[in-house]
Amino acid sequence: MSMRGNDDEKLDAVFRAYRYACPDPDASVNFMPALWARIEARQTFLFSFRRMANAFVTAAVALSIALGVYLSIPRSTPGIGSETYIEALADANPLDTPEIVGQVPLDLNGR
Amino acid sequence: MLVDFELIKRAQNRDSAAFNEIVLAYRKRILGTITRLIARSEDVEDVAQEVFLRLYFSLDQLRTPEVFEPWLYRLTVNAAFDYLRKQRRRQEFRMSDLSEQQVLMADAMAGGKVEHEEQLRKKMRESVDSLLGAVSEADRILLLLKEVEGLSLKELEKIYKVNENALKVRLFRARQRVLKAFGAAGKKEGPG
Numbered sequence: 342m343s344m345r346g347n348d349d350e351k352l353d354a355v356f357r358a359y360r361y362a363c364p365d366p367d368a369s370v371n372f373m374p375a376l377w378a379r380i381e382a383r384q385t386f387l388f389s390f391r392r393m394a395n396a397f398v399t400a401a402v403a404l405s406i407a408l409g410v411y412l413s414i415p416r417s418t419p420g421i422g423s424e425t426y427i428e429a430l431a432d433a434n435p436l437d438t439p440e441i442v443g444q445v446p447l448d449l450n451g452r
Numbered sequence: 453m454l455v456d457f458e459l460i461k462r463a464q465n466r467d468s469a470a471f472n473e474i475v476l477a478y479r480k481r482i483l484g485t486i487t488r489l490i491a492r493s494e495d496v497e498d499v500a501q502e503v504f505l506r507l508y509f510s511l512d513q514l515r516t517p518e519v520f521e522p523w524l525y526r527l528t529v530n531a532a533f534d535y536l537r538k539q540r541r542r543q544e545f546r547m548s549d550l551s552e553q554q555v556l557m558a559d560a561m562a563g564g565k566v567e568h569e570e571q572l573r574k575k576m577r578e579s580v581d582s583l584l585g586a587v588s589e590a591d592r593i594l595l596l597l598k599e600v601e602g603l604s605l606k607e608l609e610k611i612y613k614v615n616e617n618a619l620k621v622r623l624f625r626a627r628q629r630v631l632k633a634f635g636a637a638g639k640k641e642g643p644g
Contacts, residue, residue, distance in 0.1 A: 352627075352634050355580060356599040362576035365484025369497060376475065376501045380508050 454478060457517035464511050471511075475504050482528055488600050489532040489593055491577045492539070503531045522610035525603075529593055529611065536589055586633035591626040598623055 424432075454477040462470035479500065486499045506527050514523060584592040597603045597611070609616050 348631050348635050348638070351638075352583075352631055353599070355583070355634070359488065359576055359580045360600045360602075362573045363484070363488045363491075365480045366487055366493070366496065368479050368483060368500075372479065372497055372501070373472070373475070375497075376504055379501055379505050383505060383509065 453521060454481075455520075460511075460514070460517040460520055464514065471508060474507075478524060479504075482524070485525075485528055485597075485601055486532055489529075489596055490535055490539075491581055495535065495539075499531050499535050502535075503528050506531065519610060522607060525597075525607075525611045529597070533589060533593060583630050583633050583637065586629045587626045591622065591629075594619075594623060595626050595630065599627075 455474050459470050459473055463474055482503055483496055483500050486503070487493060487496050490496065490499060503524070507524060510527075514520060584595065587595065594608070594612075597608060598605075603611070605616050605619055608619055612619065
């Protein structure tokens with residue numbers, strides 16, 4: 342015995358009628374030329390996008406190499422490389438600098 | 453299959469003539485499916501071209517020519533789905549821009565231009581559309597592929613890459629919802 346109700350059969354009939362009401366249409370004469378125009382447009386876009394991406398990658402690689410070379414060159418300024426931190430600090434603040442280690446004026450009379 | 457494997461392989465190697473032959477073989481069928489899926493005759497060719505455009509650029513990803521047809525159907529379903537989503541957004545915008553009277557006038561003018569047969573088809577499409585409004589866009593397409601396009605569960609399984617039982621459950625639920633809407637519409641119209 343079928344489990345399908347009356348509405349089921351009516352709905353099937355509606356779907357069949359819909360299929361009949363919407364047959365496969367014929368394509369217009371412009372279908373193929375328009376399709377190929379779209380394909381070519383997309384190809385052109387992809388080609389220029391790829392070219393831009395390649396240029397960007399090349400530029401990034403060149404920049405990385407240049408930066409690598411720059412960082413790997415040893416500094417030629419004498420003293421700076423061999424100096425320790427303490428020595429550099431001492432050079433920057435010599436002991437005879439008046440404002441740091443100079444005599445502190447003490448005026449006991451002038452209140 | 454409407455084309456042989458050799459032709460598909462040639463098209464995969466960017467043979468334009470082979471690709472042309474494939475399009476010519478499937479064009480009518482794809483146009484028909486899209487007509488029934490999107491129900492707007494003026495945009496059918498545009499969506500079909502989008503399907504074949506996607507086919508052209510993804511053909512090299514097809515590993516085995518045996519699955520060509522389900523694959524082409526998947527492209528068709530996806531293109532129709534994308535179109536419907538865009539269309540819904542556009543329609544909301546367009547309708548919000550026009551006054552009610554303007555919408556009625558535009559409808560009347562469009563109605564005056566179409567022929568009687570086209571009007572009947574339009575009416576049929578509208579009634580099926582309103583019935584299928586009870587389910588989601590994805591379920592609507594699934595139901596149309598099964599009930600109107602006549603695809604088998606095995607074919608749908610290949611298109612959706614989902615197991616048959618899951619498809620059965622989804623189809624059953626969608627059909628139940630449509631049946632409910634169908635019953636309600638029948639009651640509204642009354643016995644006469």
